[in-house]
Amino acid sequence: xxxxxxxxxxxxxxxxxxxxxxxxxxxxxxxxxxxxxxxxxxxxxxxxxxxxxxxxxxxxxxxxxxxxxxxxxxxxxxxxxxxxxxxxxxxxxxxxxxxxxxxxxxxxxxxxxxxxxxxxxxxxxxxxxxxxxxxxxxxxxxxxxxxxxxxxxxxxxxxxxxxxxxxxxxxxxxxxxxxxxxxxxxxxxxxxxxxxxxxxxxxxxxxxxxxxxxxxxxxxxxxxxxxxxxxxxxxxxxxxxxxxxxxxxxxxxxxxxxxxxxxxxxxxxxxxxxxxxxxxxxxxxxxxxxxxxxxxxxxxxxxxxxxxxxxxxxxxxxxxxxxxxxxxxxxxxxxxxxxxxxxxxxxxxx
Amino acid sequence: xxxxxxxxxxxxxxxxxxxxxxxxxxxxxxxxxxxxxxxxxxxxxxxxxxxxxxxxxxxxxxxxxxxxxxxxxxxxxxxxxxxxxxxxxxxxxxxxxxxxxxxxxxxxxxxxxxxxxxxxxxxxxxxxxxxxxxxxxxxxxxxxxxxxxxxxxxxxxxxxxxxxxxxxxxxxxxxxxxxxxxxxxxxxxxxxxxxxxxxxxxxxxxxxxxxxxxxxxxxxxxxxxxxxxxxxxxxxxxxxxxxxx
Numbered sequence: 001x002x003x004x005x006x007x008x009x010x011x012x013x014x015x016x017x018x019x020x021x022x023x024x025x026x027x028x029x030x031x032x033x034x035x036x037x038x039x040x041x042x043x044x045x046x047x048x049x050x051x052x053x054x055x056x057x058x059x060x061x062x063x064x065x066x067x068x069x070x071x072x073x074x075x076x077x078x079x080x081x082x083x084x085x086x087x088x089x090x091x092x093x094x095x096x097x098x099x100x101x102x103x104x105x106x107x108x109x110x111x112x113x114x115x116x117x118x119x120x121x122x123x124x125x126x127x128x129x130x131x132x133x134x135x136x137x138x139x140x141x142x143x144x145x146x147x148x149x150x151x152x153x154x155x156x157x158x159x160x161x162x163x164x165x166x167x168x169x170x171x172x173x174x175x176x177x178x179x180x181x182x183x184x185x186x187x188x189x190x191x192x193x194x195x196x197x198x199x200x201x202x203x204x205x206x207x208x209x210x211x212x213x214x215x216x217x218x219x220x221x222x223x224x225x226x227x228x229x230x231x232x233x234x235x236x237x238x239x240x241x242x243x244x245x246x247x248x249x250x251x252x253x254x255x256x257x258x259x260x261x262x263x264x265x266x267x268x269x270x271x272x273x274x275x276x277x278x279x280x281x282x283x284x285x286x287x288x289x290x291x292x293x294x295x296x297x298x299x300x301x302x303x304x305x306x307x308x309x310x311x312x313x314x315x316x317x318x319x320x321x322x323x324x325x326x327x328x329x330x331x332x333x334x335x336x337x338x339x340x341x342x343x344x345x346x347x348x349x350x
Numbered sequence: 351x352x353x354x355x356x357x358x359x360x361x362x363x364x365x366x367x368x369x370x371x372x373x374x375x376x377x378x379x380x381x382x383x384x385x386x387x388x389x390x391x392x393x394x395x396x397x398x399x400x401x402x403x404x405x406x407x408x409x410x411x412x413x414x415x416x417x418x419x420x421x422x423x424x425x426x427x428x429x430x431x432x433x434x435x436x437x438x439x440x441x442x443x444x445x446x447x448x449x450x451x452x453x454x455x456x457x458x459x460x461x462x463x464x465x466x467x468x469x470x471x472x473x474x475x476x477x478x479x480x481x482x483x484x485x486x487x488x489x490x491x492x493x494x495x496x497x498x499x500x501x502x503x504x505x506x507x508x509x510x511x512x513x514x515x516x517x518x519x520x521x522x523x524x525x526x527x528x529x530x531x532x533x534x535x536x537x538x539x540x541x542x543x544x545x546x547x548x549x550x551x552x553x554x555x556x557x558x559x560x561x562x563x564x565x566x567x568x569x570x571x572x573x574x575x576x577x578x579x580x581x582x583x584x585x586x587x588x589x590x591x592x593x594x595x
Contacts, residue, residue, distance in 0.1 A: 176463065176464065176466075177463050179466045179467060179468065180462055180463045180464060180465060180466060180467060181454055181457075181459045181460050181461075181462045181463075181465070181467045181470065182460065182461055182462055182463035183463065183467070184447070184450070184451060184454065184460075184467050185451075185454065185460045185461075187440075187442075187443075188440060188451050191440050191441065191442060192438055192439070192440055194402065194438065195434070195438045195439075195440075196451075196455070197402070197422045197423050198400055198402070198422060198423075198426060198431075198432055199423075199426055199451065199452055199455030199456075199509070199513070200423050200424075200426030200427050200455035200456050200513075201423060201455050201460060202423055203423075
């Protein structure tokens, strides 16, 4: 018999929830919001590979996201089929990401951030000003959604399931990456790049490949976005999109797989649902972020886990103390996990 | 043929000469101690040998191969390993994971993104064996953040040993340790087989002198004295540099 860990049960429950969502949500408005959460989660997960696992913060991912969307929209507009357009869009996005990576990897830290920001702004400028190609501010319409294996994705439910499949593939590929030897190498370059070089790792190439991987999934998310809206405009290339993706990652918890998904959910729900009731929904979103950063600086998912552990520890501690007071002959037990405090290790080498 | 040879090495930071015509030849299996006051250029010399810094002039050869222009990472693959004076480990991970990263650095497996690292039992076994050599195998699963300073010094050495280097550079392996811990590390280093050539920077003469075959004294980036233990200790210039008389 296979023993199921609570972790597996939680994953199974989440999967069941996602698979049956259109059935119990009913209203196609909410099904569409679920699709949006999933497609933004793919972008947030892609960005998280860099922010969380490579320690490289990018503010240019909207450019990669939109590169795929625009390329596909233009090719479909020129009369090409969906499959060819999508494949070409991902190839163009990968090529763009390679240039993006070579330029941005001239630096790390703030330097990396500024270069990615600059590249993102250049791509926004192209989308906005090169009107003969991109139709400028008016954007580009796409007449239809693709019909893979003859299944039409025109309806909200069908599109939701297509998005869910892509989303699950993204989660699976990222879970595989971060647990793999390459993932360990990547996390090593985040924590001690100098040491990694001395140990024989090619730090630049590891980071470059991670950026390519991140760019590819950003492109996939961009295609989902294009098909969801059947429209793309320079608005999506703007810095706001990159910043929102970064907020999803940081508020949910960078360096975790669940964090960016929850982060995407918060932002999308705020934008779509809360904005219907509160006119100044941006204010509410800002307040939520301030609360998260104040009480859970590591992000919502790891922060909740920490608070939960602390609460449980306290409960167990109280139960033990009660037990000890009833039976004073027994020596008080040391709380689990307590160890002699030691000097903290410096986070980074000089 | 020397295991490690440095010839006419120069390095300046602006107007400050940190290595000035440094010549050094370490025989296979030798234990070489590099001493000198603070700022003598000892760690800089290590950084030049490992390729973290590029020299202005001069050559570095490892087992007869010129590595002066080889990138730092390739030198690791050619059998050069080092430890750091300022402990440079992976604080979020376990001791075992730290050593596994050292092993992975020299393995083609490091590019594999399709298999879980947790399933690499052979790698984990080799990491445990390296930890056994420094006496840390019993706490291999402990997160690095929960280890003592002395244990971290051992992890540094275990990571270097795990790579089975031909030349091992130890940058102040006794720094910040208690007398007992120093004795432990000294025994551990003395047990390293002679297949490994060792170059060590150290200030703690009581423990370091016993390990050394030959000693090089650096001062303001220059080699002032070089010779056997007795020669260097007896040399008038050693006294001048250390006692200022």
